[in-house]
Amino acid sequence: MSRQIHIGKLTLGGGAPVRVQSMTNTDTMDTRATVEQALRMVEAGCELVRITAPDVKAAENLGRIKEELLKHGCEVPLVADIHFNPKAAEVAATLVEKVRVNPGNYTDRNTGKLEFTEQEYNDELKRIGERMATLIDICKAHHTAMRIGTNHGSLSERIMSRYGNTPEGMAQSAIEFARVCEEQDYHDLVFSMKASNVKVMVDSTRLFVQKMHALGMDYPIHLGVTEAGDGMQGRLKSAAGIGALLLDGIGDTVRVSLTEDPEAEMPIAYDILQAVGARITQPEYIACPSCGRTQYDIQRALKEIKEKTRHLVGVKIGVMGCIVNGPGEMADADYGYVGSGHGKITLYKGKEIVKRDIDQKDAVDELVRFIESDHQ
Numbered sequence: 001m002s003r004q005i006h007i008g009k010l011t012l013g014g015g016a017p018v019r020v021q022s023m024t025n026t027d028t029m030d031t032r033a034t035v036e037q038a039l040r041m042v043e044a045g046c047e048l049v050r051i052t053a054p055d056v057k058a059a060e061n062l063g064r065i066k067e068e069l070l071k072h073g074c075e076v077p078l079v080a081d082i083h084f085n086p087k088a089a090e091v092a093a094t095l096v097e098k099v100r101v102n103p104g105n106y107t108d109r110n111t112g113k114l115e116f117t118e119q120e121y122n123d124e125l126k127r128i129g130e131r132m133a134t135l136i137d138i139c140k141a142h143h144t145a146m147r148i149g150t151n152h153g154s155l156s157e158r159i160m161s162r163y164g165n166t167p168e169g170m171a172q173s174a175i176e177f178a179r180v181c182e183e184q185d186y187h188d189l190v191f192s193m194k195a196s197n198v199k200v201m202v203d204s205t206r207l208f209v210q211k212m213h214a215l216g217m218d219y220p221i222h223l224g225v226t227e228a229g230d231g232m233q234g235r236l237k238s239a240a241g242i243g244a245l246l247l248d249g250i251g252d253t254v255r256v257s258l259t260e261d262p263e264a265e266m267p268i269a270y271d272i273l274q275a276v277g278a279r280i281t282q283p284e285y286i287a288c289p290s291c292g293r294t295q296y297d298i299q300r301a302l303k304e305i306k307e308k309t310r311h312l313v314g315v316k317i318g319v320m321g322c323i324v325n326g327p328g329e330m331a332d333a334d335y336g337y338v339g340s341g342h343g344k345i346t347l348y349k350g351k352e353i354v355k356r357d358i359d360q361k362d363a364v365d366e367l368v369r370f371i372e373s374d375h376q
């Protein structure tokens, strides 16, 4: 299990629920639009709102955005997203609960240099440590957390010269920053390895976690597939990458990146968490695809059952086409709705029959009544 860190009042890692986060896509200087969007995201379930801070002015405006959110009674922690501008990070770290830096472009000088001698490589690393020290001091003084977020495709020339644009390079880049922070006794850290290629994202995250554990570190991990796109493809890419790692036991916070309004991301994030059992926020339905043995309208029944039981968080309900294979195959369902003849339904609690051969028209209401009476 990872260590637990605090981002404002929010706990992350160390057994806390896997947190769902997203990022605004408004102009950070447009306070009103950003606040309104952040409020919509929070309403949809977003627990951590990231906002880009490309320069010092934008970083300063995060303070105004924070104030406005508080005026609306919204205490959601904010994360400043920083690329290329250490000064913006230093300002933001005094105003919001977390800053995200990209080791590939935080302070590394990218000048087209393709080869580094051992001495040059180490000198550059020393320079990064010195620049990071300023940010780390500010973070410590303000209890600000930091995400060190490596992205495939924005690794520094120094890292590329040694490891190439590879999962190894991504993991090493983050490990270097982890070491710098540990040397300065700063531990409020989260790490991420992102890529638009699902395999690269999964491989680099696994590799990073392996290396981190080998060094005795246990920081929380942020998961996300970048540039996943929109629609079904964006959702499936996110589910494949995030889901694979959650099933490995890796991941303390997730961001589903869609080319859609950010509030559209939250339901997908919760669905992924539910699908892999990482965070249960809705009932679980185990329903067979039906076949020639089904003698009732299973599609209509499933739809109706879902509508009428959506408040029963964590309850597992089996909806099965036939009594021949249904009861055995609904596995660990708490309750079962199983076809048992023409338009007839038999209800189960676990493996026990509680009511036999009810007419389909009454069966859903019977099921809901039975489950509710059981949960009073």
Ligand code: SF4
Residues within 6 Å of the ligand: 288, 289, 290, 291, 292, 293, 294, 320, 321, 322, 323, 324, 325, 326, 329
């Ligand atoms: S449970 Fe019965 S109806 Fe459903 S797929 Fe299996 S055999 Fe067919």
